[in-house]
Amino acid sequence: MRWAVAWSVLAGLGAGVAGAQEPEGEAGAPGYCAFVRGVGDAESAVLLAPDVFGSAGVANAGDAGWSEGGPLGGPTPRFLVGVEYDFVGLYRGLSIRRRADAECERYRALSALQAAVKRGTDVGAEAALAARARVLEAALPEAGQLLASLRDEVKEGRATVEELNALQLRLDGLRSLAYETAKERERLAALPRPAERPLSTWLRDFRAADDRVEVESGSQRSASAWKVRLRGGYDELINVPQDVPLFGMLTVSYNLGNLWQPSANARAREGRRRLLEEDVAGVSQEVARLVRELRAGHSAEEARLREVSVLMTDLEGQLRELQAMETAKVRRYRDYLVLELARLRAEQAWLKTHVAELGRFLGEERP
Structure with a gap:
């Protein structure tokens, strides 16, 4: 039909x-x-x-029809x-x-x-640790050669045991830093990775989505x-x-x-x-607290990075001057500068990368 x-x-x-x-x-x-x-x-x-x-x-x-008292x-x-x-x-x-x-x-x-x-203050640490590890991996072989050379000089009577021990302690400090770096990288690898976008972007998206719901x-x-x-x-x-x-x-x-x-x-x-x-227990308050903490750390690390850069420039200048001298005492001091510069380069690599990562993560907008 x-x-x-x-x-x-x-x-x-x-x-x-x-x-x-x-x-x-x-x-x-x-x-x-x-x-x-x-x-x-x-x-x-x-x-x-x-x-x-x-x-x-x-x-x-x-059919419509009227009858008195009757229905239609x-x-x-x-x-x-x-x-x-x-x-x-x-x-x-x-x-x-x-x-x-x-x-x-x-x-x-x-x-x-x-x-x-x-993740808190670990934000940006993964990339900073990787930068520090690269510097240490490049510096440790040279430091090992300096220590081996000094041992030979001690056997030949051209260097003292105290000088060998001092260099050994500095090398152990670099190796300990490399070990702590590797251990920290393993710990961070097991944690959830931070957002690849700035925190301000995620916060803005969250507020916009919540507003769209309403x-x-x-x-x-x-x-x-x-x-x-x-x-x-x-x-x-x-x-x-x-x-x-x-x-x-x-x-x-x-x-x-x-x-x-x-x-x-x-x-x-x-x-x-x-x-x-x-909402004191809400994410906005937690993010605000995290941002204050990260910004404080970011400012402190920027100041420390400037200090390390100035110190490295000074030591590099001293090292260039000492390379033209060949006395035994000058060589001992030169070896000390080489290891100290390796430590400072590792710290600078950490600070430079961490400051950049924190700046990218925090973004320009304050929540």
């Missing part, structure tokens, strides 16, 4: 609209994202799809079936899915911020004041002649309470923004 075909087409169109926005899969997404998107799909499915309705009963119909027409069986679609439901359903996406992005940004807070929630509250429904189907009165047993109707309604919703939604949005800043 024609009405059955029409009903099937309308139902199919509504189901197609409901399934058009379904994601391909959540296998690679965090569990929280799969959860909120699944809930969003479940809630939006009944809003995006049409309602199918049917009824059967008895209605007064038939006579009891006639009535069968009605159709489809109803709410276009505001389409908007609300899509808004629910947008809110789920915003909650997912909020979770990603929040997770990155929490990982950075847990914006979508507010739009859903406002949309609930409207109803725009299209209703149509098959309506048959049994044993009553009908030219076209079909019906269609468009209904629009508006709740006047919507006039007060914009100001209330604005207060809710501003209150949510302030809540993020005021």
Whole structure:
């Protein structure tokens, strides 16, 4: 029958609209994202799809005729079936899915911020340790050769045991620093890696995603004041002649309470923004504390880097002057300068890389 075909087409169109926005899969997404998107799909499915309705009963119909005290027409069986679609439901359903996406992005940004807070002052240390390790790996072979040469001179009586012990202690200091560097790198390798983006960017993304969640929630509250429904189907009165047993109707309604919703939604949005800043146990407060600590360390390391650079310049100048002299005492002092410069180069490599990494991580925007 024609009405059955029409009903099937309308139902199919509504189901197609409901399934058009379904994601391909959540296998690679965090569990929280799969959860909120699944809930969003479940809630939006009944809003995006049409309602199918049917009824059967008895209605007064038939040939209209007046009889004193009698009803209009006579009891006639009535069968009605159709489809109803709410276009505001389409908007609300899509808004629910947008809110789920915003909650997912909020979770990603929040997770990155929490990982950075847990890593704390270790931020930037991995790259700085790698820079220090490269300097030490290049310096230790030369230092070992200096120690071996001095041992030979002690055996030949051209150097004292005290001089050998002093050089040995300095070399042991470099080797101990290399060992501590390797051990610290292994410890950091087992921890979650920090965000590759500046902290200010993650914080800005978190606040923006949280704001989008509230914006979508507010739009859903406002949309609930409207109803725009299209209703149509098959309506048959049994044993009553009908030219076209079909019906269609468009209904629009508006709740006047919507006039007060914009100001209330604005207060809710501003209150949510302030809540993020005021929550003493929230991530914003934790990030603020971490930023203060990192900025203090960043300033101190910048000052120390300047001091080390000046000292290295002075020692390098002394070393160039001593290389032209060949006395035994000058060689002992030159060996001392070589090892001291190796230690300072390792410290400079650490400071320069760590200062740069902290600056990149902190970004320009203060939270």
